[in-house]
Amino acid sequence: MKSIVRWSVVAIVIAAATALLGAVYAPNASAHSSVKTSNPANGATLTSAPAQITITFNSPLQRSNATLSVVDEHGRAWQTGAPVVRGTTVTQAVNPRAGKGRYQVRFFFLAADGHPSPGVLNYRVA
Numbered sequence: 001m002k003s004i005v006r007w008s009v010v011a012i013v014i015a016a017a018t019a020l021l022g023a024v025y026a027p028n029a030s031a032h033s034s035v036k037t038s039n040p041a042n043g044a045t046l047t048s049a050p051a052q053i054t055i056t057f058n059s060p061l062q063r064s065n066a067t068l069s070v071v072d073e074h075g076r077a078w079q080t081g082a083p084v085v086r087g088t089t090v091t092q093a094v095n096p097r098a099g100k101g102r103y104q105v106r107f108f109f110l111a112a113d114g115h116p117s118p119g120v121l122n123y124r125v126a
């Protein structure tokens, strides 16, 4: 009888600990997939136009509904083709003949859990 009581206490403690861990490690409701690193880095000044842009997120993205544009200060788009999504990384080819100036990378992706991951990165060619 005593051992049955003891084991149910152990079971309750394990269940409570599991619930607590679940709460602690549950993904943040407001940040499902955010930018970890990018090349060019946000705010970077480059000496020549990049041939591609790579963005790495902290969690996997869906391949569908991925959009990315690279726009100069006059609103002209310089990306070529569609973004390529592989797991947590997105690669976008860019026209390397883009001149000096400020560029904005505007993107929208869906995280693997279905939540949207929109964002903006800036870089400059000087």
Ligand SMILES: [Cu+2]
Pocket (backbone or CB within 6 Å): 027, 031, 032, 033, 111, 113, 114, 115
């Ligand atoms: Cu999410």
